[in-house]
Amino acid sequence: VPALREVGEVEAIRLITRGAAARDDVVVGPGDDAAVLRCGPGEDLVATTDAMVEGRHYLSSWLEPRGRGARLAALNLSDIAAMAARPRWALLSVGVRPEHDIDALLEFQAGLAAALAADGAVIAGGNLVAVRGDEWWSLTLLGSVARERAWRRAGARPGDLLALTGLPGRAAAGFLLAHEHADIAREPMWRPLLEAWLHPRARTAFAQALAAAGVVSAAIDVSDGVAGDLAHLCAASHMGCDVEAWSLPEDSLIARAAGIIRRPVTPLRLGPSDDYELLLAVDPRGRAAAEQVARDTQTPLWFIGRFTPQPGQLALVEVHGGRTPLGRGFDHFTGAR
């Protein structure tokens, strides 16, 4: 397999962009100074960017190039989902060493393109640079949403319900198993936790269907963990939130993993974890509509708390009334709770 050094930049770009962006909303695709994209009338353009750095955001031993591409897609798609937007166009920027083999680069590209296509987006352009040190992969993803209809972190109201998709903390549990107990982590029973970390899927279809129901007042995706991202949402909305311990979804797998990685289970579930799930403020009158959308899109959805008018006051509430602050320091690395 030839290395990038032998293939050369121009040929590598030709290979990487081959067949890309043959779509009529891409007016000018790869090969010019910038892409020209046709956004419909009455729409807002939504833009996000996120990167992965070798050794820091992924380990080559755990994530092959195709999976790495899919993961880069997912973390950007998740931000677009959190805005209730439709993913449309992506710009890829890559810093790779000259000895990087071209097949691995094309595998990465294929994984990225397939994951984007599954949610309706296409790579519209990009850039390739040579690096000497750690490699990095950066994606800019553009989407569109009906004018003024994008979800924001601001907008939650007192009495709104806190809704959560999926099972929080699984990505952190998978990450910690892989980093601290690599041999155990390869056992099949832990696969769902490793999948949550390595192969997250953005909640794109759910978000778009739910947006149409018009019941969400604020939203954020979970990249820092439930406690951290809920704090971001509450800060933007000038609200507080009570998370009900008894409403958290059952997850016996993470409870078993907590024993192996020696972390208390609740901080593991609510602390730092890049799950790429959604946290939503939902009008209580819209609960049934949200549950219907969840069923229609086969999305696990839980109502786990309620927003309060006390800015910045986040707490985990026990059924007997005990309250634990859910602020900074709620962290499975310190074990605080």
Ligand SMILES: [Mg+2]
């Ligand atoms: Mg986000």
